[in-house]
Amino acid sequence: MSNAPLRVVHDGAPATARPVLIEIRALAKTYRTQDGAVPSLRPLDLDLGEGEFVAVVGPSGCGKSTLLKLVAGLIRPTSGEVRIGGRPVVEPPDDVGIVFQNPVLLAWRTILRNVMMPAEVRRLDRAAHLARARALLATAGLSDFENKYPWQLSGGMQQRAAICRALVHDPRLVLMDEPFGALDALTRERMNLELQRIHHETGKTILLITHSIPEAVFLADRVVVMSERPGAIAAIYDVALPRPRTIDQMGNPVFADLARRIRGHFYPQGQLAPGPSPQAHLD
Ligand SMILES: Nc1ncnc2c1ncn2[C@@H]1O[C@H](COP(=O)(O)OP(=O)(O)O)[C@@H](O)[C@H]1O
Ligand SMILES: [Mg+2]
Numbered sequence: 001m002s003n004a005p006l007r008v009v010h011d012g013a014p015a016t017a018r019p020v021l022i023e024i025r026a027l028a029k030t031y032r033t034q035d036g037a038v039p040s041l042r043p044l045d046l047d048l049g050e051g052e053f054v055a056v057v058g059p060s061g062c063g064k065s066t067l068l069k070l071v072a073g074l075i076r077p078t079s080g081e082v083r084i085g086g087r088p089v090v091e092p093p094d095d096v097g098i099v100f101q102n103p104v105l106l107a108w109r110t111i112l113r114n115v116m117m118p119a120e121v122r123r124l125d126r127a128a129h130l131a132r133a134r135a136l137l138a139t140a141g142l143s144d145f146e147n148k149y150p151w152q153l154s155g156g157m158q159q160r161a162a163i164c165r166a167l168v169h170d171p172r173l174v175l176m177d178e179p180f181g182a183l184d185a186l187t188r189e190r191m192n193l194e195l196q197r198i199h200h201e202t203g204k205t206i207l208l209i210t211h212s213i214p215e216a217v218f219l220a221d222r223v224v225v226m227s228e229r230p231g232a233i234a235a236i237y238d239v240a241l242p243r244p245r246t247i248d249q250m251g252n253p254v255f256a257d258l259a260r261r262i263r264g265h266f267y268p269q270g271q272l273a274p275g276p277s278p279q280a281h282l283d
Helices: 062-069 111-115 117-121 126-139 153-167 185-203 212-219 246-253 251-262
Strands: 019-035 038-048 054-058 078-084 096-099 173-177 205-209 222-226 235-236
Touching: 019 062, 019 205, 038 062, 038 078, 038 096, 038 205, 038 235, 054 062, 054 111, 054 185, 062 205, 096 153, 111 117, 111 153, 117 126, 117 153, 126 153, 126 235, 173 212, 185 205, 185 212, 185 246, 205 222, 212 222, 212 246, 212 251, 222 251, 235 246, 235 251, 246 251
Parallel strands: 054 205, 054 222, 096 173, 173 205
Antiparallel strands: 019 038, 019 078, 222 235
16 A cells, blocks of 8 residues: 555544645534524534645535535534634635536526626626636637527536636635536536646635545545534545546546545445544555
């Protein structure tokens, strides 16, 4: 195992090798419902570095979306806090872009006007952002569709437009909640390559929630594995595969070994197995 670029850092080891952009500290969430309290996230610590790509995988209902919404300032924690660039998140920050599983484009707006939404809401310079929206649509292969309506586009095209929308105001941080879950396998692979390119070219910090372990390994610098609800961090894996990565690499032994280790946390049927001992280094 000595050359394998794998490292497992356990609970309570939030470290990143880069300058820190996001600090998540003792972050916990319990939803209060009519039927009682639903503890969804146990106190969780994690740092994300500037320009880092972090993927989060975990069983359904373990609190992944809750984590993302807390980082996005869309909901408030029960305890603990998130800081972005040193500032506590108490409402949705301006320099964050969000992509959900469903593209949630507005049916009565053209693709271009959908992509312009974040710039409009923030009252940013119209001409400059119109140019930026068109450039993003061009890279996404959607130039010919800017005046079409969402229903005139395929699911993959709509999701590409949603990614353009998340980037139009040039946010420092992009949060993605299972953005490719509804796409067919081929489109998903293309979107993975496209997202890798965007990350490479823009240096944005990206937090991606995904159901797909290969997708997490393919894209991320680190993969965070969450345990059953109320979710906590079960393990964090460094993905030291060189970039740019190719889809073909998914078959290589290092990739396959890492995917297998991560998959090993979930058996049988989504059950979380005990991970390696705290602070274990598998390299
Ligand atoms: N608004 C809410 N009110 C009450 N419970 C919620 C709410 N949102 C999520 N939950 C519960 O919190 C848990 C975690 O949800 P979620 O973060 O959506 O999980 P995941 O994204 O990992 O599937 C689930 O048990 C879910 O039912
Ligand atoms: Mg979710």
